[in-house]
Amino acid sequence: MGGDLRRPGRKPMISREYEFHAPKTLNEALSLLEKSGGNAKLIAGGMSLVPMMTLGLAHPDAVISLNKVPGLDGVKEDGGVLAIGAMTRHHVLKTNPLIAQHAPLLAEAAKYVGDVQVRHRGTLGGVLVHADPAADYLPVCLALGAQIKLQSAKGVRTVEARDFFKDIMTTSIEDGEILVEVRVPKLPAGSGSSYQRLHRVEGNYAIVNAAAVVEPGKKKGRVALGGVGPTPVMIDVSAHIASGVSDDALRRVSDAAFAAAENAYGDLNGDAKYKQAMARVYAQRVVRAAAAQAQ
Numbered sequence: 534m535g536g537d538l539r540r541p542g543r544k545p546m547i548s549r550e551y552e553f554h555a556p557k558t559l560n561e562a563l564s565l566l567e568k569s570g571g572n573a574k575l576i577a578g579g580m581s582l583v584p585m586m587t588l589g590l591a592h593p594d595a596v597i598s599l600n601k602v603p604g605l606d607g608v609k610e611d612g613g614v615l616a617i618g619a620m621t622r623h624h625v626l627k628t629n630p631l632i633a634q635h636a637p638l639l640a641e642a643a644k645y646v647g648d649v650q651v652r653h654r655g656t657l658g659g660v661l662v663h664a665d666p667a668a669d670y671l672p673v674c675l676a677l678g679a680q681i682k683l684q685s686a687k688g689v690r691t692v693e694a695r696d697f698f699k700d701i702m703t704t705s706i707e708d709g710e711i712l713v714e715v716r717v718p719k720l721p722a723g724s725g726s727s728y729q730r731l732h733r734v735e736g737n738y739a740i741v742n743a744a745a746v747v748e749p750g751k752k753k754g755r756v757a758l759g760g761v762g763p764t765p766v767m768i769d770v771s772a773h774i775a776s777g778v779s780d781d782a783l784r785r786v787s788d789a790a791f792a793a794a795e796n797a798y799g800d801l802n803g804d805a806k807y808k809q810a811m812a813r814v815y816a817q818r819v820v821r822a823a824a825a826q827a828q
């Protein structure tokens with residue numbers, strides 16, 4: 534594939550030839566990936582990979598689709614954990630009753646992702662591996678204490694979400710590995726949570742985003758922030774809120790968020806100082822909202 538040029542002088546959108554595979558089992562996908570020696574790309578929803586290929590930022594020799602591999606999507610209960618398949622689409626995260634009950638932060642975040650088309654194609658696994666620093670699920674997965682399950686031909690390993698993101702669009706996934714599942718501990722009854730984001734235009738990526746969980750009893754909590762550096766950052770706010778979620782406590786949360794956003798960088802959406810300032814605002818907002826929900 535890669536460009537059947539019907540008219541002379543026309544250039545293909547994706548200028549490089551590549552092989553396309555649509556394996557029907559996970560083992561087949563893993564063996565194709567292993568044989569490629571690192572020169573293949575998996576495709577899930579294609580919402581980020583295809584633009585990357587069109588722009589010439591990714592030029593794999595082969596593209597391996599996960600869309601015909603059974604068992605990689607859906608949300609299941611596994612004791613105290615929700616096991617969410619990597620191929621679960623944003624629309625499912627937004628509407629699934631188990632997510633609404635046990636991990637509502639994911640549903641709140643999913644409703645912001647792109648537009649209707651993107652939400653019906655794009656996947657949880659695709660977002661996490663693409664690892665855009667302002668993607669909606671990154672701080673959510675940190676705040677929820679999610680674990681990322683990776684499978685290769687050699688076996689399975691699990692990485693804590695807080696250790697998964699290494700740099701801008703760089704994760705700890707290795708050549709030959711497929712992200713197969715995201716394991717999210719169910720929030721205990723009486724917890725409060727909130728996800729909020731700053732964006733200029735609906736359907737665009739966030740500029741800064743924040744997810745908070747406040748545990749039952751309101752003595753313990755955490756906030757994760759995205760868009761304020763190459764990777765999401767997490768703050769344990771328990772010490773600040775232990776004596777109540779007062780204005781003083783929120784000021785301390787705000788100071789901690791400002792410090793945690795020290796690696797914020799400027800881009801078209803604003804300079805580093807602006808993003809650090811927004812880290813203050815959004816950390817306070819999500820902690821206040823999560824605490825108001827918690828019992």
Ligand SMILES: Cc1cc2nc3c(=O)[nH]c(=O)nc-3n(C[C@H](O)[C@H](O)[C@H](O)COP(=O)(O)OP(=O)(O)OC[C@H]3O[C@@H](n4cnc5c(N)ncnc54)[C@H](O)[C@@H]3O)c2cc1C
Pocket residue numbers: 574575576577578579580581582583599619620645646647648651654655656657658659660662663667668669670706710711712713736737738739
């Ligand atoms: C117009 C538009 C607006 C958007 N707005 C937002 C937004 O507001 N917020 C947001 O968070 N995102 C946004 N996105 C990105 C969207 O969420 C994508 O769905 C996501 O980034 C990639 O998911 P995908 O399933 O399409 O992955 P793909 O594009 O298919 O893949 C992305 C990368 O992940 C790898 N990959 C995919 N699945 C796996 C797997 N299971 N194991 C290992 N590697 C894998 C691929 O090889 C590739 O490198 C937007 C995208 C578009 C086009």
